[in-house]
Amino acid sequence: MTAISQAIHTLQGSLPKGVDLVAVSKFHPVEALMEAYNAGQRIFGESRAQELIKKVPEMPDDVEWHFIGHLQTNKVKSIIPIVSLIHSIDSEKLLRTVDEEAGKAGRIVDVLLELHVAQEESKFGFTPEDCLRLAGDGTFASLKNVRIRGVMGMATNTEDEAEIAKEFHAIRAVFDTLKQGAMSANPEFSIVSMGMSDDYEIAIAEGSTMVRVGSKIFGPRQY
Numbered sequence: 001m002t003a004i005s006q007a008i009h010t011l012q013g014s015l016p017k018g019v020d021l022v023a024v025s026k027f028h029p030v031e032a033l034m035e036a037y038n039a040g041q042r043i044f045g046e047s048r049a050q051e052l053i054k055k056v057p058e059m060p061d062d063v064e065w066h067f068i069g070h071l072q073t074n075k076v077k078s079i080i081p082i083v084s085l086i087h088s089i090d091s092e093k094l095l096r097t098v099d100e101e102a103g104k105a106g107r108i109v110d111v112l113l114e115l116h117v118a119q120e121e122s123k124f125g126f127t128p129e130d131c132l133r134l135a136g137d138g139t140f141a142s143l144k145n146v147r148i149r150g151v152m153g154m155a156t157n158t159e160d161e162a163e164i165a166k167e168f169h170a171i172r173a174v175f176d177t178l179k180q181g182a183m184s185a186n187p188e189f190s191i192v193s194m195g196m197s198d199d200y201e202i203a204i205a206e207g208s209t210m211v212r213v214g215s216k217i218f219g220p221r222q223y
């Protein structure tokens with residue numbers, strides 16, 4: 001067994017029921033993805049539109065492609081026909097662009113709202129307040145071609161596990177507030193995407209339903 005297939009088996013065997021694994025394959029060659037595929041992995045996460053578009057025809061048809069990186073509005077149209085879930089909706093502008101392009105393509109696209117809770121400075125992601133405001137004022141409900149499936153977030157890159165847990169807790173709390181409030185009539189609002197190679201166990205303890213693991217499966221990335 002290769003190191004990659006071993007890692008997939010170990011991870012798949014250790015994740016609790018109800019937690020899905022996204023194999024984050026950015027910067028790795030298709031040969032590496034195929035090793036994961038042959039070990040049973042079907043969900044792959046990519047963070048750059050061009051790389052995603054190049055890999056799709058080189059992989060089997062039953063792969064589910066998730067987009068997890070910052071998405072520029074001018075790249076939306078090119079990935080709409082390919083993706084089954086966009087994790088990284090990080091602004092109202094991007095959300096509206098995806099809705100518009102999905103409409104033009106005659107598709108309903110599943111998306112997650114990216115929340116910014118980490119201490120690191122970032123231009124990307126909704127604050128919990130913005131997210132709750134857009135849910136409350138009817139903005140989300142007005143979009144016809146996107147289906148909001150849940151939330152996504154990242155914790156600060158730190159050794160401080162209490163801080164990481166606190167941030168994941170905050171992401172889960174936004175999800176729960178929406179689930180009990182503005183999204184209560186939407187059973188498909190069910191995904192909390194949080195946890196990466198170094199912190200997915202903390203994320204699961206705080207209520208993650210989908211972990212995005214890259215280097216722990218594929219090894220270090222060669223940028």
Ligand SMILES: *Cc1c(COP(=O)(O)O)cnc(C)c1O
Nearest residue numbers: 024047068196197212213214215
């Ligand atoms: C790269 C990336 C991951 C995976 O990171 P690892 O530390 O390699 O597991 C997860 N989520 C996002 C948004 C990423 O960009």
